[in-house]
Amino acid sequence: xxxxxxxxxxxxxxxxxxxxxxxxxxxxxxxxxxxxxxxxxxxxxxxxxxxxxxxxxxxxxxxxxxxxxxxxxxxxxxxxxxxxxxxxxxxxxxxxxxxxxxxxxxxxxxxxxxxxxxxxxxxxxxxxxxxxxxxxxxxxxxxxxxxxxxxxxxxxxxxxxxxxxxxxxxxxxxxxxxxxxxxxxxxxxxxxxxxxxxxxxxxxxxxxxxxxxxxxxxxxxxxxxxxxxxxxxxxxxxxxxxxxxxxxxxxxxxxxxxxxxxxxxxxxxxxxxxxxxxxxxxxxxxxxxxxxxxxxxxxxxxxxxxxxxxxxxxxxxxxxxxxxxxxxxxxxxxxxxxxxxxxxxxxxxxxxxxxxxxxxxxxxxxxxxxxxxxxxxxxxxxxxxxxxxxxxxxxxxxxxxxxxxxxxxxxxxxxxxxxxxxxxxxxxxxxxxxxxxxxxxxxxxxxxxxxxxxxxxxxxxxxxxxxxxxxxxxxxxxxxxxxxxxxxxxxxxxxxxxxxxx
Amino acid sequence: xxxxxxxxxxxxxxxxxxxxxxxxxxxxxxxxxxxxxxxxxxxxxxxxxxxxxxxxxxxxxxxxxxxxxxxxxxxxxxxxxxxxxxxxxxxxxxxxxxxxxxxxxxxxxxxxxxxxxxxxxxxxxxxxxxxxxxxxxxxxxxxxxxxxxxxxxxxxxxxxxxxxxxxxxxxxxxxxxxxxxxxxxxxxxxxxxxxxxxxxxxxxxxxxxxxxxxxxxxxxxxxxxxxxxxxxxxxxxxxxxxxxxxxxxxxxxxxxxxxxxxxxxxxxxxxxxxxxx
Ligand SMILES: Cc1cc2nc3c(=O)[nH]c(=O)nc-3n(C[C@H](O)[C@H](O)[C@H](O)COP(=O)(O)OP(=O)(O)OC[C@H]3O[C@@H](n4cnc5c(N)ncnc54)[C@H](O)[C@@H]3O)c2cc1C
Ligand SMILES: Cc1cc2nc3c(=O)[nH]c(=O)nc-3n(C[C@H](O)[C@H](O)[C@H](O)COP(=O)(O)OP(=O)(O)OC[C@H]3O[C@@H](n4cnc5c(N)ncnc54)[C@H](O)[C@@H]3O)c2cc1C
Ligand code: SF4
Ligand code: FES
Numbered sequence: 001x002x003x004x005x006x007x008x009x010x011x012x013x014x015x016x017x018x019x020x021x022x023x024x025x026x027x028x029x030x031x032x033x034x035x036x037x038x039x040x041x042x043x044x045x046x047x048x049x050x051x052x053x054x055x056x057x058x059x060x061x062x063x064x065x066x067x068x069x070x071x072x073x074x075x076x077x078x079x080x081x082x083x084x085x086x087x088x089x090x091x092x093x094x095x096x097x098x099x100x101x102x103x104x105x106x107x108x109x110x111x112x113x114x115x116x117x118x119x120x121x122x123x124x125x126x127x128x129x130x131x132x133x134x135x136x137x138x139x140x141x142x143x144x145x146x147x148x149x150x151x152x153x154x155x156x157x158x159x160x161x162x163x164x165x166x167x168x169x170x171x172x173x174x175x176x177x178x179x180x181x182x183x184x185x186x187x188x189x190x191x192x193x194x195x196x197x198x199x200x201x202x203x204x205x206x207x208x209x210x211x212x213x214x215x216x217x218x219x220x221x222x223x224x225x226x227x228x229x230x231x232x233x234x235x236x237x238x239x240x241x242x243x244x245x246x247x248x249x250x251x252x253x254x255x256x257x258x259x260x261x262x263x264x265x266x267x268x269x270x271x272x273x274x275x276x277x278x279x280x281x282x283x284x285x286x287x288x289x290x291x292x293x294x295x296x297x298x299x300x301x302x303x304x305x306x307x308x309x310x311x312x313x314x315x316x317x318x319x320x321x322x323x324x325x326x327x328x329x330x331x332x333x334x335x336x337x338x339x340x341x342x343x344x345x346x347x348x349x350x351x352x353x354x355x356x357x358x359x360x361x362x363x364x365x366x367x368x369x370x371x372x373x374x375x376x377x378x379x380x381x382x383x384x385x386x387x388x389x390x391x392x393x394x395x396x397x398x399x400x401x402x403x404x405x406x407x408x409x410x411x412x413x414x415x416x417x418x419x420x421x422x423x424x425x426x427x428x429x430x431x432x433x434x435x436x437x438x439x440x441x442x443x444x445x446x447x448x449x450x451x452x453x454x455x456x457x458x459x460x461x462x463x464x465x466x467x468x469x470x471x472x473x474x475x476x477x478x479x480x481x482x483x484x485x486x487x488x489x490x491x492x493x494x495x496x497x498x499x500x501x502x
Numbered sequence: 503x504x505x506x507x508x509x510x511x512x513x514x515x516x517x518x519x520x521x522x523x524x525x526x527x528x529x530x531x532x533x534x535x536x537x538x539x540x541x542x543x544x545x546x547x548x549x550x551x552x553x554x555x556x557x558x559x560x561x562x563x564x565x566x567x568x569x570x571x572x573x574x575x576x577x578x579x580x581x582x583x584x585x586x587x588x589x590x591x592x593x594x595x596x597x598x599x600x601x602x603x604x605x606x607x608x609x610x611x612x613x614x615x616x617x618x619x620x621x622x623x624x625x626x627x628x629x630x631x632x633x634x635x636x637x638x639x640x641x642x643x644x645x646x647x648x649x650x651x652x653x654x655x656x657x658x659x660x661x662x663x664x665x666x667x668x669x670x671x672x673x674x675x676x677x678x679x680x681x682x683x684x685x686x687x688x689x690x691x692x693x694x695x696x697x698x699x700x701x702x703x704x705x706x707x708x709x710x711x712x713x714x715x716x717x718x719x720x721x722x723x724x725x726x727x728x729x730x731x732x733x734x735x736x737x738x739x740x741x742x743x744x745x746x747x748x749x750x751x752x753x754x755x756x757x758x759x760x761x762x763x764x765x766x767x768x769x770x771x772x773x774x775x776x777x778x779x
Binding site for chain 1 (some may be wrong): 525526725762769
């Protein structure tokens with residue numbers, strides 16, 4: 001089910017309708033009758049074979065070619081009342097971009113996407129489309145197979161990047177206003193881009209040495225090539241955004257320090273960087289990683305290319321990854337690629353409850369990942385050197401549904417068993433990073449350590465300070481982080497323009 | 503990119519590195535550290551801040567050449583640039599008037615205790631400093647430490663120097679001689695910090711150590727730096743690096759620091775083969 005079906009604003013509805021009524025759209029609709037559109041099979045995303053791709057870090061999905069993209073776009077009926085749009089957290093005008101693809105106007109399709117989504121090449125790859133736009137697609141209701149909106153989004157964005165025709169929009173005269181963005185993940189990058197296009201002077205402060213947030217340190221190359229991110233960051237620089245990497249706000253300078261340096265508006269997008277552990281015995285043994293550490297070593301520090309790069313990572317023989325979300329899938333598929341004979345998911349609920357994207361689960365299974373459902377570790381056992389050698393687990397049954405509506409796992413007494421492992425990755429979630437809250441007096445926090453905001457404006461309890469993405473939501477999604485950024489940028493623009501000149 | 507202003511050998515295997523980092527210099531306090539990467543393919547490694555100059559906009563550390571990263575650093579020179587230099591990280595040390603404070607430093611810790619000596623002295627403490635060196639030719643910054651301390655002792659196994667004993671024995675001797683010591687702070691290799699903590703434990707003198715577990719980001723994001731203090735898991739980069747030495751699970755720390763022992767040797771051999779064919 002779509003997690004987040006949104007009522008569109010009257011404005012958005014009017015825009016969709018105007019586009020729908022355009023002459024070329026009418027003609028295109030007439031050109032192919034619905035029953036022909038329905039006959040066409042959903043185009044499969046070409047993928048590299050599992051037994052090849054599970055040994056390297058190159059991208060799994062190859063992308064549709066132009067012919068397949070146009071054929072896929074033709075499956076879309078161009079509905080008068082496009083449900084998909086209300087499934088998209090940022091309300092992309094999906095029919096317009098899809099129909100531009102059908103017409104072969106690929107660059108125009110990419111520009112259309114960019115009107116509402118500044119990172120379509122990324123969202124096309126990592127959005128959970130099957131629970132968002134594609135879940136509500138009318139073609140899905142009629143035929144069971146939604147239009148491959150995500151694959152088309154990716155196609156258009158990749159086409160634009162490949163064409164070398166990335167356009168820098170004409171920039172308005174500088175407003176002379178300075179805004180600081182904290183964190184270069186999807187939320188921060190979005191705000192920076194939007195504010196720069198409105199003529200403000202934007203500086204991004206990023207703690208790590210490469211921009212991208214989770215997109216660079218967490219999500220692996222085989223799912224999101226880093227070159228894409230690099231292109232997006234280059235684009236921001238061309239818009240005049242300054243990026244200060246290796247700058248930890250709260251340590252290198254506080255928000256108050258930055259205010260004293262002349263920054264007038266702030267967007268906190270520091271993400272959910274604090275890894276959760278289970279607090280069970282043996283969790284500090286050597287070879288037990290948080291997913292953040294494991295993925296950071298491999299992705300950001302390129303440990304997969306050790307010793308060409310200096311940062312090491314354990315090459316496991318038998319790897320267990322605890323959890324069932326995207327983070328767990330990325331970790332377990334990474335372990336497989338680094339040579340694990342057995343790479344296992346250990347998840348306390350059942351297959352139905354797996355929070356990971358269906359495509360990731362499917363890819364993981366193809367690549368030879370083992371799934372152990374209804375199982376939870378209770379203790380790790382070490383050898384003399386303090387290195388993990390086994391884990392003791394408990395079997396679970398499913399009880400009554402809990403607050404999240406999912407059936408609650410309950411331990412089965414006496415079901416303990418021990419299994420040999422030489423590496424464990426704990427991927428049971430992240431909490432908001434506390435560094436900025438701790439160093440910013442007056443910032444109101446929610447009970448999960450998240451920053452409290454007014455959801456309509458992304459305003460925090462402090463004047464001129466806005467926040468969005470995982471720092472306000474806990475671990476969420478790329479597109480929600482970007483959506484927050486969109487709202488905040490508009491508000492910050494209004495705030496900056498209304499401020500008296502000092 | 504950060505520019506190196508100075509890099510020189512202090513004594514065999516110990517080097518000083520001074521880096522241009524005005525923001526870090528403006529903000530740092532005794533007990534904090536930086537993380538740097540010696541080159542684009544390097545590892546992110548933490549180094550304690552041994553001195554800084556806010557006016558010059560520079561920060562100084564002392565490092566021991568052990569593996570690949572520190573060897574790479576030791577070959578850089580003034581004017582070179584390094585891709586990552588971030589800080590100041592960690593919580594600053596507690597500085598107040600405790601009464602009498604005994605500082606113990608060995609190896610790079612001789613440098614790292616210097617800002618503490620200076621700040622503690624300024625806060626009104628009587629500062630006793632013990633420098634641990636294996637032999638006379640490894641002694642550095644003695645003059646700086648003498649200027650910042652009330653008394654300086656040297657613990658050494660070198661017959662040319664007066665003491666001929668390892669630092670915990672020296673601490674025992676000092677404490678045995680009578681002065682009431684209100685706090686001990688030890689910085690250096692893990693074994694030095696461990697043995698200082700063990701030496702003061704029977705007397706119940708609060709002993710602060712600056713822990714040095716393996717780190718990656720230094721901002722609390724990865725948990726590589728976890729250690730156990732008073733039975734609870736802590737992230738040394740954000741909860742520390744200072745901890746009460748009597749509460750630390752030392753066995754765990756020793757083992758976690760050896761996590762990548764084989765890889766480190768492999769890495770160093772690989773680098774040396776390339777550098778010195
Ligand atoms: C392994 C993994 C896989 C995922 N897969 C998917 C997926 O397939 N689809 C999907 O939609 N979502 C996925 N997610 C979730 C998604 O990546 C996040 O929801 C999203 O990145 C949040 O964006 P953000 O901008 O809020 O924060 P982040 O991406 O976390 O970026 C925050 C940035 O702020 C920086 N920072 C933190 N503190 C400071 C400070 N004090 N000063 C300066 N900088 C600071 C951090 O270094 C970081 O770069 C995944 C997450 C992970 C970890
Ligand atoms: C808060 C803190 C402050 C420190 N201050 C200093 C200092 O002022 N001067 C100094 O010489 N050393 C200091 N260290 C230790 C220093 O970081 C390591 O000596 C250095 O990382 C070794 O790197 P290498 O590649 O040369 O050696 P390697 O051969 O890679 O490792 C040698 C040993 O150093 C440790 N080490 C390796 N990688 C890391 C890492 N990424 N983070 C932490 N430790 C690691 C390991 O225990 C290892 O056994 C400090 C460590 C911490 C955590
Ligand atoms: S951004 Fe995500 S939800 Fe919106 S159209 Fe693209 S894939 Fe669908
Ligand atoms: S070094 Fe990553 S959390 Fe401390």
